[in-house]
Amino acid sequence: MKHVSSRDNALFKHLKALTGSTHQRRKAGQSVLDGVHLADAYLAALGQPVSCVVSERHLDHPEVAALLARIDEQRVVVLADALFAQITGVVNGIDLMLVIDTPAGHLPARIDTDCIVLDGVQDAGNVGSILRSAAAAGIQHAFLGTGCAFAWSTKTLRAAMGANFHLNIVEHCTVEMLAPRLAVPLLATSSHADAALFDTDLRGPVGWVVGNEGAGVSAQWMALVQRTVGIPQPGGLESLNVAAATAVCLFEAVRQRRG
Template sequence: MSSKVLFGFHAVTVRLKTAPQSITEIHVDASRRDGRMRQFVERARDAGMKLVESDDAALTALAGGTRHQGVVARVNALPARHSLDEVLEEVQGPPLVLVLDGVTDPHNLGACLRVADGAGAHAVVAPKDHAVGLNATVAKVASGAAETVPYLMVTNLARTLNELKERDIRVIGTSDDAEQTLYDLDLTGPVALVLGAEGDGLRQLTRKTCDELVRIPMAGAVESLNVSVAAGVCLYEALRQRSQRPG
């Protein structure tokens, strides 16, 4: 079974909550005695975890950087749902999918996963050849959402979008030059929201494959939003509409 490293309070706490049996050991900063660390250590011990007291240098080496917050865990990889079909078969109600086309920055991906979790998206989809994979930085920024939101990397994004349409899921792309805005659409039904990388936007084939294009209204001087912020605007508009739907 493959193993990896998680670091930071949020990422490790979520794994403690969702799959404690997958954690092999947790390294904590022996010099840190504040309330947050004491609470974390108590929770880990209650869960029967093996705790290893380490110094900052050892934690930095394990985490591959200094932003570990004094907590680094060695974990076994969780069984993955290998296809979007598997994920969608488990969905109750209208699916909500976030599709990222060309997002290569791990901080942006982590933030997108975090907002996808918060808005109740059922999956995040990205192409294998134009995207960043899950790594420790993504998990740290995602604050646990990398453990809860399926992140599916597909070989052919356009084909996957067409498969979504065959399931009667509307594929809605975002573009600064679209005529209609996000707020003109009914997002209460099955929807896949497609966002491109900041600057480049959607690739041409991805754009052509979408059922329709929308823009986020911009009232100030800047022309576009960071992709994770745009994902939050789009997903939470879908959540707002769904929460107001009768029944």
Template sequence: MPTIFLESKDNPKIKHLRGLIEQNTYRKKQGQTVLEGTHLSLAWLEKGRKINSIFTTEHALEHTDLGEIIDQYQGAVFVISESLYKDLSTLGTTLACLAIVDLPTSTQALNFNEDTLILENVQDPGNVGTLLRSAAAAGIEQVVCTKGSASLWSPRVLRAGMGAHFSLQTYENVVLEDIIKQFKIPVYVTSSHDSESLYSKNLRKQCVWILGNEGQGVSEFALKYAESVAIPQPGGQESLNVAVAGSICFFEMVRQRL
């Protein structure tokens, strides 16, 4: 295993790494992203996927978790200072491991007869990652993001997803109007206005869930072409966090199908 020490923040490899971490346009242009932390890298490798390069610190090289990753990796390991790593990291308190990987390209066309999650302008990376994690756990394999949603393959969304991305078919920058009428299965939106209770719906067959923006909810277009469901809230709160609401819907679906 060749080990290469990089000291300058102006080194081209460091600049490339920083661009992938911080800029969505740069990630798209390069066709790459960054997995931060050993958990994501191990989950990636378990799917038989390749890591292009690894950046770590001298201290982290001694850790067995990093060693397990390096054992499955063929290239050079780039070692940087603790201070430079902290400057690059979005986590701050994890074992130093930044892995550059190629962005997956979806090889399958969207299936309009299968369970699907559509995120319409959901902007918070934590919410998006959590929803992907809950969807994957509930058996939903297709996730569609409209323009305006957080980038699915940003380091922050990847961190929140905890590896869920790697078992999902994902589609980004989709125009909702182009696809919603093509689904041959029920389409539901969460809305507190003029909606039937989630628990009154028959969710035993495939369906689509549309979850909307954290502040504004789903669009008028989505409300027009989908059935609205509400989650009963006897405590009287105005609304639930979108990731919490989505997770409740997914697992009510799971409960009915058991």
């Protein structure tokens, strides 16, 4: 194991840059998974990280020891407690994080399975929650358009709870890139819907277009949507949160397919 105790150490400077800046993570092509849960989920799904960073005080913690037993020892970096405190965003957690090469999504030549298209969803918590619901519902592909929150930001990863590792996530998608490849009907929620969600046949593969929190689905994407659906809201509130609405839609499809 490597032991780092100086703030002038090049590895520590790299870690501080990664944890402090989305721009640096994009530039380096690396992401940071802060905490035992995300680390465990990554190891189970995708294998070895670039490095595993742990504080001196938690090196012998039982949960840390169990994770370190699954990681090549030469990939482990032990940081002085004061240094680890400068790079973690987790309060009162276990001091462990993984540095990973950010998985590169691929754009299939033909998309004929369930997918979601995020059209300008700006809140990282919403993006993470949508990815979590999508992975839980068995969705394979998540296509994020320009203006969406970064799928590998700390906040998105925390909200997604490991879902990123089970999805093909492609960022910076445009209508021009996706439209010729889509071989599934596109649906979107709308307050002026063609039909109620629960009356819509969702037994076959579909693509869900998820719009911006305030503006909804853009006109460019709405022109390609074959059908809009509404979610009945007997409580009378104006609308659902975008992540909650997406979850309702995805799991209505799951319900219809159970038989």
